[in-house]
Amino acid sequence: MNVILQKSSIANQSSIVITGSKSESNRLLLLQALFPEINIKNLSNSDDTKVMQYALQTSEDHIDIHHAGTAMRFLTAYFATQEHRKVVLTGSSRMKERPIKILVEALNTLGADIAYLESEDCPPLKINGQQLIKDKVTLNANVSSQYISALLLVAPKLTNGLELTLEGEITSVPYINMTLDLLHQIGVKTEFEANVISVSPKTTKADSQTLIVESDWSSASYFYSILALSPVGTQITLSSYKQNSLQGDSALITIYKDFGVETRFNKNAIVLKKTAENVTPKMYNLNNSPDIAQTIAVTCLGLGIECQLSGLHTLKIKETDRLEALKIEIEKLGGQIDITENSLHLFSNKSLNCDVSIDTYNDHRMAMAFAPLALKISIQINEANVVSKSFPSFWEDLKTLGFNIS
CATH class of the missing domain: 3.65.10.10 (Enolpyruvate transferase domain)
Known part of the structure; x- marks a missing residue:
């Protein structure tokens, strides 16, 4: 199954329930x-x-x-x-x-x-x-x-x-x-x-x-990316999350603050709000949370900003070689990226190629990481049902937010 995401905008306030980690x-x-x-x-x-x-x-x-x-x-x-x-x-x-x-x-x-x-x-x-x-x-x-x-x-x-x-x-x-x-x-x-x-x-x-089981922070990463690519004032509520999370990907709270996305805990939910624009170059060591590398790289691509990510040596043996897959798909979109065995360097870009088909390589995170770009351009995600590996309701949840998906 392929999905086509027309260039979209999302509601100012939305709520999503995310499955357990x-x-x-x-x-x-x-x-x-x-x-x-x-x-x-x-x-x-x-x-x-x-x-x-x-x-x-x-x-x-x-x-x-x-x-x-x-x-x-x-x-x-x-x-x-x-x-x-x-x-x-x-x-x-x-x-x-x-x-x-x-x-x-x-x-x-x-x-x-x-x-x-x-x-x-x-x-x-x-x-x-x-x-x-x-x-x-x-x-x-x-x-x-x-x-x-x-x-x-x-x-x-x-x-x-x-x-x-x-x-x-x-x-x-x-x-x-x-x-x-x-x-x-x-x-x-x-x-x-x-x-x-x-x-x-x-x-x-x-x-x-x-x-x-606490809800999955890796799955939350795609909504952080959506907020980072949205206008100031946009807000999404996600449940169910704990302030003292056991999950390494809860580092999203700190990382996406650099993108102007604030996180507030409200009972068993997190309220994410875009409070500012921040397009300065980003640099992170993701040794403790490599699963969010694709999300961050694509967020930076969508914002046209430079980023350097390290600590990525385990990405070579995931569902695909994630570094190589990222390089291929980002270059399709007009981005310039260098990769090594354990890092990537994405250069700033002024515009993205439209109507590109993104291959997913049997990797759920490839499909979900690139989807937020529909806030900037129309895009096609090939073999999109691969998201069922970790987040079966992902495409329906994006429709709830206001994404135009066919």
């Missing part, structure tokens, strides 16, 4: 599988979370998680610890290109039995569940935080817990802290000192409780 939902689903006494509310309605739910509930021995990278990492660790369970874990053609060697080697070091079925270092995986006795493992700290979180989530069920040593500068610390916080909430003891994370085994039941 995919990151929190998938972590809690894994913990619920280990500790069934946990209840969860406001789960994400994303494809990734539905796939995760299905995989944890099915008795099948061949599980296809399609494009869901988080599910692939978390489920690899989960099934590795499930004694007497044999599973083949596979995914889309892109998933079969996404490396998982670091996690597989760490689990095998702990005593797991995981083998590759096709190309070395990538899914599909043959997993023979084991009781894992060993409790010490070391990882490079600059790898995807999902490898680290996958190990931490299963750690309470390991015979002797886990002592995980991280070597070098740690990537995406907020996502690691999110995992540790959720473990604390169910009564698991952890320590994070210097570069060593320790998780104690939990032989008793978890504290029986209902955990409410």
Whole structure:
């Protein structure tokens, strides 16, 4: 499905309800599988979370998680610890290109039995569940935080817990802290000192409780972009959000203040308001929140301003090579951009090419990041239904705001 967005303007005041965080939902689903006494509310309605739910509930021995990278990492660790369970874990053609060697080697070091079925270092995986006795493992700290979180989530069920040593500068610390916080909430003891994370085994039941998933901050990023590209005075209310969020992408509050977008908390909602124009060049290190890089780059493109983003090394192994995809699509629009292995430099531009078709590369964030440009130009988004991976109602929500979509 392709969508065409005619040049649009939006209502001065609008309200949108955003689904639960995919990151929190998938972590809690894994913990619920280990500790069934946990209840969860406001789960994400994303494809990734539905796939995760299905995989944890099915008795099948061949599980296809399609494009869901988080599910692939978390489920690899989960099934590795499930004694007497044999599973083949596979995914889309892109998933079969996404490396998982670091996690597989760490689990095998702990005593797991995981083998590759096709190309070395990538899914599909043959997993023979084991009781894992060993409790010490070391990882490079600059790898995807999902490898680290996958190990931490299963750690309470390991015979002797886990002592995980991280070597070098740690990537995406907020996502690691999110995992540790959720473990604390169910009564698991952890320590994070210097570069060593320790998780104690939990032989008793978890504290029986209902955990409410906060709405997804990554999804909120597209509305911050919309505000930044809108006239001063425009306002959007998003729910449900917490001031003490566990999500790294809540850095949006600070970042988009630089674009003249103010954030106010009102009970369980955030009220975003464009209060000023700010078209000065932007520079951010997104080491802790790389998922909002595409949104920020496209916001700057729409405003015609320069930006430099660093800390992006994990974008090369996402649903697509996001840096390369950004470069191709931004250049279609008439922008000039340089990329390296871990950064991008977007140069200021005076105008955008109209009626361009944006390719999405099976990547939900490509589709959603470019959509706000319809406030400046007419644009087509190809394979637009890819948004269901994290935000199924995205196009309907844009129509609610006043976007002209066909």
